[in-house]
Amino acid sequence: MAASGLDLERARAEAREIIARYPQPRSALLPMLHLVQSHEGYVSGEGIALCAEELGLTKAEVGAVATFYTMYRRRPAGTYHVGVCTNTLCAVLGGDEILERVSERLGITHGETTEDGTFSLEHLECNAACDYAPVVMVNWEFYDDQTPESAVDVVDRLAAGQPVAPTRGPRTQCTFKEASRVLAGFPDGRAVEGVQAGPATLAGFALAQSRGDAAPDYPVSEAGDGPQEQEQA
Amino acid sequence: MLTPVLSRGWGDTDSFTLEGYRRHRGYEALARARAMDPDALIALVKESGLRGRGGAGFPTGMKWGFIPQGTEGQAAKPHYLVVNADESEPGTCKDTPLMMANPHVLVEGVVIACHAIRASHAFIYIRGEELHVLRRLQHAVQEAVDASLVGDLRIVVHAGSGAYICGEETALLDSLEGYRGQPRLRPPFPATHGLYASPTVVNNVESIASVPSIVLGGAAWFGSMGTEKSKGYTLYSLSGHVKRPGQYEAPLGITLRQLLDLSGGMRDGSELKFWTPGGSSTPILTAEHLDVPLDYEGVAGAGSMLGTKALQCFDQTTSVVRAVLRWTEFYAHESCGKCTPCREGTYWMVQILKRLEAGQGTEEDIATLLDTCDNIFGRSFCALGDGATSPIVSAVQHFRDEFLAGTHTPAWELFPYRASARWGGALAGAQA
Ligand SMILES: Cc1cc2nc3c(=O)[nH]c(=O)nc-3n(C[C@H](O)[C@H](O)[C@H](O)COP(=O)(O)O)c2cc1C
Numbered sequence: 013m014a015a016s017g018l019d020l021e022r023a024r025a026e027a028r029e030i031i032a033r034y035p036q037p038r039s040a041l042l043p044m045l046h047l048v049q050s051h052e053g054y055v056s057g058e059g060i061a062l063c064a065e066e067l068g069l070t071k072a073e074v075g076a077v078a079t080f081y082t083m084y085r086r087r088p089a090g091t092y093h094v095g096v097c098t099n100t101l102c103a104v105l106g107g108d109e110i111l112e113r114v115s116e117r118l119g120i121t122h123g124e125t126t127e128d129g130t131f132s133l134e135h136l137e138c139n140a141a142c143d144y145a146p147v148v149m150v151n152w153e154f155y156d157d158q159t160p161e162s163a164v165d166v167v168d169r170l171a172a173g174q175p176v177a178p179t180r181g182p183r184t185q186c187t188f189k190e191a192s193r194v195l196a197g198f199p200d201g202r203a204v205e206g207v208q209a210g211p212a213t214l215a216g217f218a219l220a221q222s223r224g225d226a227a228p229d230y231p232v233s234e235a236g237d238g239p240q241e242q243e244q245a
Numbered sequence: 246m247l248t249p250v251l252s253r254g255w256g257d258t259d260s261f262t263l264e265g266y267r268r269h270r271g272y273e274a275l276a277r278a279r280a281m282d283p284d285a286l287i288a289l290v291k292e293s294g295l296r297g298r299g300g301a302g303f304p305t306g307m308k309w310g311f312i313p314q315g316t317e318g319q320a321a322k323p324h325y326l327v328v329n330a331d332e333s334e335p336g337t338c339k340d341t342p343l344m345m346a347n348p349h350v351l352v353e354g355v356v357i358a359c360h361a362i363r364a365s366h367a368f369i370y371i372r373g374e375e376l377h378v379l380r381r382l383q384h385a386v387q388e389a390v391d392a393s394l395v396g397d398l399r400i401v402v403h404a405g406s407g408a409y410i411c412g413e414e415t416a417l418l419d420s421l422e423g424y425r426g427q428p429r430l431r432p433p434f435p436a437t438h439g440l441y442a443s444p445t446v447v448n449n450v451e452s453i454a455s456v457p458s459i460v461l462g463g464a465a466w467f468g469s470m471g472t473e474k475s476k477g478y479t480l481y482s483l484s485g486h487v488k489r490p491g492q493y494e495a496p497l498g499i500t501l502r503q504l505l506d507l508s509g510g511m512r513d514g515s516e517l518k519f520w521t522p523g524g525s526s527t528p529i530l531t532a533e534h535l536d537v538p539l540d541y542e543g544v545a546g547a548g549s550m551l552g553t554k555a556l557q558c559f560d561q562t563t564s565v566v567r568a569v570l571r572w573t574e575f576y577a578h579e580s581c582g583k584c585t586p587c588r589e590g591t592y593w594m595v596q597i598l599k600r601l602e603a604g605q606g607t608e609e610d611i612a613t614l615l616d617t618c619d620n621i622f623g624r625s626f627c628a629l630g631d632g633a634t635s636p637i638v639s640a641v642q643h644f645r646d647e648f649l650a651g652t653h654t655p656a657w658e659l660f661p662y663r664a665s666a667r668w669g670g671a672l673a674g675a676q677a
């Protein structure tokens with residue numbers, strides 16, 4: 013591993029870009045910590061110092077914020093940070109078993125990183141995808157409706173350097189650092205990739221269509237702003 | 246029976262783009278709202294009866310009306326709109342698919358709401374753990390800016406960093422100001438002293454996304470759906486041991502029985518055992534409550550809360566002790582530590598529930614569990630503490646025998662866990 017991934021000059025310029033988005037500079041702190049992770053893979057001492065300097069805070073103040081939030085890592089995350097949801101609904105539907113199997117496969121447990129730095133593993137709280145349970149996340153991309161076999165297959169293919177696509181996400185899996193950059197507010201241009209919605213998202217919509225159910229039509233406006241265009245079915 | 250409004254355009258593969266949204270009359274409401282006086286807009290939202298979809302059901306128009314207007318004192322400070330897109334309440338999964346499939350309806354709602362409350366700066370605080378939703382939001386805001394739809398308004402999409410408590414509106418504001426996300430003492434309320442101690446409206450994603458339809462349809466149209474005090478349509482999220490989990494948009498007041506009948510019911514071989522009407526912080530209900538109208542009053546009448554309309558359905562294979570332990574571990578993990586009853590109480594409840602799960606509890610443990618809940622409920626600094634007691638108290642009420650069994654038999658022997666999984670035991674073969 014390189015001694016440090018922090019290109020200070022560049023990071024500082026980006027940090028200032030973030031600060032400029034907010035009415036008050038300190039609001040930039042959380043995205044700046046994501047920015048640090050996009051350079052370092054974790055919240056490094058150097059990164060904390062940079063945030064403190066740019067915002068006129070002490071390193072202790074920055075550290076106190078960083079340790080409060082679970083997405084900030086004190087040690088480097090793997091290139092692929094794997095999270096298995098084990099909140100009640102996913103756990104009951106099989107998330108516990110998935111975590112066990114993935115953990116076995118990678119040889120690491122919750123909070124650990126593989127020696128080669130490829131994977132880190134975590135159990136997650138509810139990731140707002142319960143209608144796709146059990147859910148696995150890799151660098152915060154959705155892998156819906158998983159089984160132990162499908163989840164192991166995902167990590168196997170990532171380990172082999174084969175292309176892997178999240179179920180609701182871009183065409184290929186990004187790295188932890190790339191994901192952190194988007195979190196810092198620097199779009200990666202991949203918003204238009206992938207499906208607009210998964211099958212569970214569309215369950216009610218599709219059912220309404222097949223039943224011929226619809227919300228009442230909007231009343232035609234009295235304001236006389238011309239004929240309203242018809243809603244397409 | 247189903248009334249897709251927000252989900253209307255989701256079937257189009259480009260539903261998340263400006264072009265896709267425009268196909269379904271996207272941004273027509275904005276043009277109309279811009280021509281309206283801000284106060285008239287607030288009056289319209291009040292009249293519609295729209296209530297907050299983030300859990301508490303507070304009337305949205307009234308909240309907007311609390312923002313001081315004028316040139317004196319607090320009113321003279323900048324006004325802010327903050328959209329709560331933290332969606333972290335266990336079971337809750339409606340804002341996430343909404344923003345992924347159609348972020349523009351939220352952006353349009355934001356611009357309209359800012360016109361009403363006279364805000365020139367809006368923030369969308371989205372939990373960080375859903376990257377593609379964040380991308381879609383960033384993209385939609387950029388598209389709207391490029392198409393000159395947002396005017397002078399500045400919209401910042403702000404990614405959170407993992408903390409359920411940041412969904413609580415005052416903790417969210419602290420977090421957005423760059424601090425640890427811990428709840429603030431109220432009063433003063435955000436309406437006068439919110440973000441940067443300035444007048445601030447905090448609204449849930451679905452609340453704001455409902456506004457364009459109200460502007461286009463009017464209050465009477467909105468009120469033609471729903472019930473007397475719970476007007477309009479809403480997203481119900483069905484999950485668990487059901488045949489077709491997902492998002493179902495229907496008038497407020499529909500029942501779980503109706504939703505299950507419509508959607509194909511429980512998976513084969515399954516019988517409903519218990520369910521949450523609106524996430525893990527709402528007391529669990531049972532098959533006895535299948536006909537409770539899912540509106541604010543109906544669910545309250547059954548001793549629970551409508552919450553986020555996260556209908557997590559568990560069947561007869563599920564150990565209620567296991568389920569409650571896992572939720573309690575969540576609250577213990579997410580307790581921000583600011584007040585003692587919640588911080589200490591949730592820790593001890595986890596210890597007790599672990600014993601009960603392992604079949605090593607005592608009857609006294611059950612009493613202690615309920616006592617601890619008593620000490621947390623109403624004595625905590627914020628609603629997270631109250632929420633932590635909900636699953637426990639309601640589960641003991643409905644399933645005391647299962648907790649008693651926890652004094653001699655492990656939950657995993659009574660309810661082999663594998664049978665609950667999607668691929669589990671008897672049900673696996675039955676599954677389509
Ligand atoms: C612990 C806790 C977590 C919450 N999480 C959320 C959330 O993720 N999203 C949300 O909209 N409201 C959440 N709320 C409710 C908010 O405090 C607030 O009531 C809501 O955002 C107001 O919006 P509404 O009036 O449009 O519903 C939470 C409340 C508590 C106590």
Ligand code: SF4
Pocket residue numbers: 410428579580581582583584585587588625626627628629630631
């Ligand atoms: S109730 Fe819990 S989450 Fe809320 S302030 Fe107290 S410790 Fe923090």
Ligand code: FES
Pocket residue numbers: 097098099100101102103137138139140141142145147335336337
């Ligand atoms: S419980 Fe796993 S996504 Fe909600």
